[in-house]
Amino acid sequence: MDDDFPLPEVDQTNKPFWDGLSEGRLLFQKCDDCNYSWLPARQECPKCLGANYTWIEASGSGVMTSWVVYHTAFIPAYKDRLPYNVAIVKLAEGPQMATNIVGETDYSNFSIDHPVELAIEKEHGVNVARFRLIGAE
Amino acid sequence: MRGKVVIAGVGHTVFGKLEGRSPVSLNVEACRKALNDASISKDEIDAVLVKYPTSKFQSKFGQTVAEALGIMPRIGGVWDQAGASGISMISFAAMAIEHDQCEVALVCMADNPRTGTRSAYAKPRGGADGSGTHGWVSTTAGYAMIARRHMGEHGTTEEQLAAVAINNRANGAKNPNAQLQIPITLDDYLQSRLIVDPLRRDDCCLISDGGAAVVVMSAERARKAGVEKPVPILGFGQGQTSWEVAQRPDLTRTMAHKSGATAFKMAGVSPKDIDVAQFYDCFTITPIMSLEDYGFCKHGDGGSFVSDGGIGWDGGLPFNTSGGLLSETGMPGMQLVIEGVRQMRGEANLQVRNAKKGIVSNQGGEMHTHSTLILGQ
Ligand SMILES: [Zn+2]
Numbered sequence: 001m002d003d004d005f006p007l008p009e010v011d012q013t014n015k016p017f018w019d020g021l022s023e024g025r026l027l028f029q030k031c032d033d034c035n036y037s038w039l040p041a042r043q044e045c046p047k048c049l050g051a052n053y054t055w056i057e058a059s060g061s062g063v064m065t066s067w068v069v070y071h072t073a074f075i076p077a078y079k080d081r082l083p084y085n086v087a088i089v090k091l092a093e094g095p096q097m098a099t100n101i102v103g104e105t106d107y108s109n110f111s112i113d114h115p116v117e118l119a120i121e122k123e124h125g126v127n128v129a130r131f132r133l134i135g136a137e
Numbered sequence: 138m139r140g141k142v143v144i145a146g147v148g149h150t151v152f153g154k155l156e157g158r159s160p161v162s163l164n165v166e167a168c169r170k171a172l173n174d175a176s177i178s179k180d181e182i183d184a185v186l187v188k189y190p191t192s193k194f195q196s197k198f199g200q201t202v203a204e205a206l207g208i209m210p211r212i213g214g215v216w217d218q219a220g221a222s223g224i225s226m227i228s229f230a231a232m233a234i235e236h237d238q239c240e241v242a243l244v245c246m247a248d249n250p251r252t253g254t255r256s257a258y259a260k261p262r263g264g265a266d267g268s269g270t271h272g273w274v275s276t277t278a279g280y281a282m283i284a285r286r287h288m289g290e291h292g293t294t295e296e297q298l299a300a301v302a303i304n305n306r307a308n309g310a311k312n313p314n315a316q317l318q319i320p321i322t323l324d325d326y327l328q329s330r331l332i333v334d335p336l337r338r339d340d341c342c343l344i345s346d347g348g349a350a351v352v353v354m355s356a357e358r359a360r361k362a363g364v365e366k367p368v369p370i371l372g373f374g375q376g377q378t379s380w381e382v383a384q385r386p387d388l389t390r391t392m393a394h395k396s397g398a399t400a401f402k403m404a405g406v407s408p409k410d411i412d413v414a415q416f417y418d419c420f421t422i423t424p425i426m427s428l429e430d431y432g433f434c435k436h437g438d439g440g441s442f443v444s445d446g447g448i449g450w451d452g453g454l455p456f457n458t459s460g461g462l463l464s465e466t467g468m469p470g471m472q473l474v475i476e477g478v479r480q481m482r483g484e485a486n487l488q489v490r491n492a493k494k495g496i497v498s499n500q501g502g503e504m505h506t507h508s509t510l511i512l513g514q
Contacts, residue, residue, distance in 0.1 A: 075269070
């Protein structure tokens, strides 16, 4: 079953992102030309289309834009984790990402725009960027 | 070009579990029926526009379908906007006809996700960004994410989501061609299991095998050919957000506002002129947000609009009169166009009396694409 776990596909473009996480840092791309910041990894800035960017470390704080709780395992690897959540987090620096909220399973404590902070966790040997609610136990 | 191009014929297969039927075969059956409905020969067709089957991508699928139809068109191919493709292809056909690029177009779609594969619907959104690693998979989850934000921002409730399902299922229950002919109550809805919270089974469209097709030609040609009940196309429009759900700047806005504004302007009408509506209801949140963005109600008020009589047969807008994706068939959109045509012809199963103008809403992806069609008489 674990052989099926959807591990990230690391390529030349996103390698700095995954390397950063393995060192305990969440990185995003920032355009050298127009200062726009984004995730996931791209080879060009989606705002000015320039190809010059720098990987910057995120502060790790952000807000949860929305979240869902899966009661169905669309991929077998997640069957034993039901119910599990996926949230969209908007980082303080602007980039957004799909992630999971950890440390809280009482969903009545979830609300849109709830502040969150980075909580890097190891998942099948790979560091991934998850978040916890600020102010929760 | 308002009213200069018409839908001259419509056709569809039965919907549901059609063991052994390929998407090509279902397309051919739908086209055969649409040609018969328009009373024209396939020799008159010089454009074949096809939506590729969502469940399985096939290169040059438009040519494969045209080959099976034995047609060598001037214009042919596949249009990929997921569920918005149907109306977008009809729009393209209308523009091509207006500019003498073709004369008569067949626009069709078919798929067999029920008996064939449907793994495409559950695949992770790309692997490179780790979406799959976070369990961020499935189309349903994308809509659930949007629904949650709408609930949080605008106070939309599950009872309001239910109002869409109850309306559409009630209409589908009276449609002898509907795949699911079972009406539901609010209690049924609230007891249906959560798929991806906040969406329940009864928020989600059906999974169906089936095909549907329409014939598009100029009003003049339809008149000369003696087409019995041509339905004029008054307006159309499209709109897209390109951002994946997790990247979208505003989760509670659909591109219906853009596609609707274009179509209403072209048709020279506004929401108050619309007598009957067929809205893409892949999930219950979708028509709620499309109603807002079309201007049938204010932004954020879609939930109370559907639950407080804004849609339905008691003074509201007659809505998804054949059951929509929630009840008639999960096919991505062409059935809504066909029901829109039936209403304008006055031959719908649940006919809206004196309906003069109808709107059809198509959308695709996770609200990535949107297209609108306004039909008249
Ligand atoms: Zn830039």
